[in-house]
């Protein structure tokens with residue numbers, strides 16, 4: 001555990017992002033995606049805040065384990081809880097968890113649907129069906145839809161509680177005028193499959209397809225739900241090209257989290273002096289600063305290109321990142337401005353701050369957030 005190195009999580013910013021999303025998708029309710037411990041920010045405090053303060057009623061986990069953990073942690077709150085991918089249906093007692101904890105499995109294949117319908121007590125489950133509209137990940141395919149309808153009817157089920165699909169390329173610029181654009185095509189197929197279910201006499205209570213990238217660009221907003229993850233945490237899900245594209249809607253939220261650390265050592269170093277493991281030669285003279293952040297905190301060696309702005313000067317990671325610390329080289333003239341004990345933000349609440357780390361190192365912001373380890377305390381402010 002650390003003290004000064006901490007992930008600050010500002011719930012006031014979460015509220016602002018929620019309101020900004022509501023402006024982008026008026027009329028849509030949110031299924032807030034909180035898998036992987038709310039993208040590393042901490043799912044229990046975030047769900048508690050989102051449910052009580054923002055009146056969000058639906059949340060999506062990845063696994064049954066996450067869902068059960070959340071129900072145990074927040075036993076008094078009422079909300080729909082979906083398991084998006086790792087259902088553990090066949091596990092001993094797996095199905096009982098769904099029934100007793102009011103957890104909704106997102107059914108993503110004919111085989112799973114059959115399996116669920118064969119269990120007697122499963123009549124009490126809310127049916128959430130996922131359609132594969134071209135991603136080839138999870139979901140019932142168009143060619144299987146008739147069999148889905150037959151199965152539902154044979155079991156006297158005339159209602160789907162939530163119908164879903166997922167975009168594979170919504171982080172890329174969507175060309176709305178092109179019927180062959182991958183996202184446009186996916187949405188068209190989704191509507192077609194949905195219509196077929198309705199025509200067959202199956203009621204669809206709720207439906208959703210838009211993840212963050214689609215919400216930013218305005219696709220899939222005709223459904224009554226949207227499923228944002230990254231956007232709620234404040235970061236654009238668009239790739240660097242689409243993000244600066246004038247056609248893409250500009251997301252102006254703020255990053256809910258800020259990763260703060262401090263300087264544990266600093267001294268001047270000469271060009272070619274060896275630095276740390278592997279004796280990496282200093283690229284030039286300067287002030288070498290050690291931060292209390294390493295791969296044990298989730299700062300991976302692949303972030304080696306990261307630049308830092310601190311008290312008016314730019315520094316850059318040099319050499320290997322250690323388990324507990326990392327070296328940053330600042331220009332020699334920054335000497336007077338840099339002191340042991342100084343607070344440094346690896347990223348702050350400005351979106352660009354984390355997105356620049358991602359872009360410079362060719363990683364996605366999701367990975368950076370999910371990697372921050374348990375050693376880094378999460379500190380919640382702004383509630």
Ligand SMILES: *Cc1c(COP(=O)(O)O)cnc(C)c1O
Nearest residue numbers: 033084211212227228229230237
């Ligand atoms: C992760 C996930 C989302 C959220 O994706 P973002 O890009 O973070 O908005 C939505 N739906 C499903 C099924 C997911 O797995």
